Amino acid sequence: MKVLEFNLRKKYSEASGVCAVVSDDIVMELNEYGDYEERVLLLNDMVLDSDIEFVSPNFSSEVNETDIADRLFKSDDVSFDQRLGYYRSLYAGHVLEGDYRINASSGGIGTWIFKELLERDYIDGVIHVKENLDKGSPILFQYGISRSVEEIRVGSRSKYYPVEMSEVLRTVREVEGRYAIIGIPSFIMAVRLICEKDEVLKSRIKYTVGLICGHQKSSKFGEFLAWQVGIKPGNLKVMTIVRN
Ligand SMILES: Cc1cc2nc3c(=O)[nH]c(=O)nc-3n(C[C@H](O)[C@H](O)[C@H](O)COP(=O)(O)OP(=O)(O)OC[C@H]3O[C@@H](n4cnc5c(N)ncnc54)[C@H](O)[C@@H]3O)c2cc1C
Numbered sequence: 170m171k172v173l174e175f176n177l178r179k180k181y182s183e184a185s186g187v188c189a190v191v192s193d194d195i196v197m198e199l200n201e202y203g204d205y206e207e208r209v210l211l212l213n214d215m216v217l218d219s220d221i222e223f224v225s226p227n228f229s230s231e232v233n234e235t236d237i238a239d240r241l242f243k244s245d246d247v248s249f250d251q252r253l254g255y256y257r258s259l260y261a262g263h264v265l266e267g268d269y270r271i272n273a274s275s276g277g278i279g280t281w282i283f284k285e286l287l288e289r290d291y292i293d294g295v296i297h298v299k300e301n302l303d304k305g306s307p308i309l310f311q312y313g314i315s316r317s318v319e320e321i322r323v324g325s326r327s328k329y330y331p332v333e334m335s336e337v338l339r340t341v342r343e344v345e346g347r348y349a350i351i352g353i354p355s356f357i358m359a360v361r362l363i364c365e366k367d368e369v370l371k372s373r374i375k376y377t378v379g380l381i382c383g384h385q386k387s388s389k390f391g392e393f394l395a396w397q398v399g400i401k402p403g404n405l406k407v408m409t410i411v412r413n
């Protein structure tokens with residue numbers, strides 16, 4: 170695909186950052202509307218890496234979610250439902266243990282499942298969305314890696330804020346280990362697609378956890394809420410509190 174075509178079609182991209190992982194010719198940037206967008210460093214008539222079309226869910230016409238699931242989960246002892254896909258068992262619930270629920274967005278399962286995976290030695294790190302500790306940066310939240318239960322707990326709760334995965338996936342490529350990742354469905358599909366092209370990521374990302382996602386927000390959403398209580402755009406800061 171030529172750069173010109175990519176630039177015309179990218180407004181439909183899920184903007185997860187995977188394109189920037191497969192090609193150094195692409196960088197992720199927050200645009201003027203507060204959404205992440207791919208910026209291509211090449212000229213319009215130049216041709217992009219062919220993997221780009223494959224790894225981005227909204228560009229990829231080769232595979233859909235069912236194709237990916239077939240390859241990963243199809244088995245005689247796994248059930249299949251046309252609407253849900255493959256499953257072993259289905260539950261609805263919330264965490265009873267400790268203060269996971271009160272510190273979570275919903276029932277706390279998102280955080281608890283990672284704590285269990287780490288404590289039972291199935292993983293070395295959790296890739297999730299955390300407060301940006303660089304307070305000089307206008308970016309409030311970003312994907313990062315937690316390697317202790319305390320860090321996992323501090324990263325709980327939903328961030329209705331734009332995020333992308335290019336930097337963190339590059340770190341996973343560089344730093345050996347077993348990882349679990351959480352994301353909205355389009356991002357998890359992008360992770361699955363890039364894993365089909367990248368053996369290192371495939372071998373290191375052991376677990377994916379999908380969040381229900383009815384909507385995404387630009388960075389202006391938080392600013393808009395804060396402005397209503399007197400905090401002007403640009404002055405909003407984050408402070409994470411974990412209750413014990
Ligand atoms: C953008 C977005 C839209 C959502 N839309 C809906 C919806 O329409 N309906 C609905 O029922 N639920 C929606 N959710 C899911 C819901 O907000 C909770 O995240 C979910 O119920 C998990 O709750 P929990 O208590 O188990 O998670 P917690 O224990 O609070 O853990 C949440 C985990 O998700 C990670 N996380 C936080 N923000 C993001 C992010 N932006 N991207 C990836 N990971 C993140 C955290 O780092 C943490 O590890 C949405 C979540 C997001 C991030």
